[in-house]
Amino acid sequence: MAKLRAAVVGCGGMGRCHLSALQKMEELELVAACDVMQATLDRRAEEFTMPRTFTDLSAMLEEVRPEVVAVATQTRQHREVVLACAEAGVRGILCEKPLALDLAECDEMLDACTRHGVQMAVNHQGHLRPTTLRAQAMVEQGVIGDLLVVRGVNKGGRKCGNELMEMGTHTTDRMICFGGHATWCHAFVTWDGRAATAADIMDAQEMSPRDRDSGLVLGHRLFAQYGFQRAPFGEMAMYAWEKTLAYGVDLIGTRGQLMLRGSRMDGGLLHLDSPIFDPTRGLDQWNPVTGLPEEPVWGSMDDSVCVMYQHLLRAIETGEPHPSSGDVGRHALEMVMAIYESHRRGARVALPLQDRTHPLDRWKREGG
Ligand SMILES: NC(=O)c1ccc[n+]([C@@H]2O[C@H](COP(=O)([O-])OP(=O)(O)OC[C@H]3O[C@@H](n4cnc5c(N)ncnc54)[C@H](O)[C@@H]3O)[C@@H](O)[C@H]2O)c1
Known part of the structure; x- marks a missing residue:
């Protein structure tokens, strides 16, 4: 499978973890990061190679057309970001937990993913x-x-x-x-x-x-x-x-x-x-x-996030749901x-x- 283009939305504490995980993954190419705070993007740009940065999500989705997106904003923004990504033709989303503020939001997000053929996973690494x-x-x-x-x-x-x-x-x-x-x-x-x-x-x-x-x-x-x-x-x-x-x-x-x-x-x-x-x-x-797997795979949070991405890529390839799918997260x-x-x-x-x-x-x- 050719490398898929990946982007991170929300570059705070957990967004940093996704950036770090994505940079380790050979199957994915980190092409952009988005955060409403320019200062946060500037801070992350000192640590990670991020070809493009955006403070506006629609501009990022239109200009970069990412295929995989990490949604690492706080929970209140998950719905709007997931809906925008689904409508923009993103193929796979790894959304932070909890999936949304309530079940009505979850239903709307998962319906949009089904309608647009998006594989949705929720980042419950456990x-x-x-x-x-x-x-x-x-x-x-x-x-x-x-x-x-x-x-x-x-x-x-x-x-x-x-x-x-x-x-x-x-x-x-x-x-x-x-x-x-x-x-x-x-x-x-x-x-x-x-x-x-x-x-x-x-x-x-x-x-x-x-x-x-x-x-x-x-x-x-x-x-x-x-x-x-x-x-x-x-x-x-x-x-x-x-x-x-x-x-x-x-x-x-x-x-x-x-x-x-x-x-x-x-x-x-x-x-x-x-x-x-x-x-x-x-x-x-x-x-x-x-006999459980040794470090380094489980040595740090971003390694466990890599495993979530590996399964997301498999879900995109096979059409089978992620083990930690949107439905399970809901x-x-x-x-x-x-x-x-x-x-x-x-x-x-x-x-x-x-x-x-x-x-x-x-x-x-x-x-x-
Ligand atoms: N899976 C885990 O183990 C784990 C661990 C920690 C946090 N989390 C989850 O990660 C999510 C983020 O938590 P955090 O601590 O990183 O929060 P944070 O506040 O540190 O980061 C959120 C970032 O999103 C940005 N943002 C807000 N609205 C935005 C928008 N519309 N578009 C783009 N960027 C936007 C903010 O400026 C901020 O930088 C939460 O849902 C949290 O529960 C998961």
């Missing part, structure tokens, strides 16, 4: 991490028996409202890797130690000015239960604890358990030959799963929206959600 792939194979081989519970463990360090939009879809995405799509959700969200109400809904940057602009958020702590296509139970707790190495996914089966963690913790994948939670069994009784956000919808209604909700607008926006307008 989807293709060696630990995820190996654990999927082990579950498939029956190493832990029948899968009963998929548990997402959050990274911590934030109130759950912000955490859901910052890290939450990485967690729900990884739960989807094992459970398939969620079929129901029952959640409870607290604020100040009581049930969160419509009056507690705020913008992400009001909850934490250090975080990104990711729309409406709610809650300090939460507990959510799910049912999945391939597992009867799922759960996710966000207790706003300190940042922790426990961030990851636990899989509990009828015969054993798998614990997926970051690479700093025993290579990231541990196996316990028992389905029973037993506090007397320490970490020393868990067996590290060995479902990862749907699991977050279902938490709010369930809490708002005080009831278990079925997925897919019928109303695609933001549950918090509706709740706020209804005044509780």
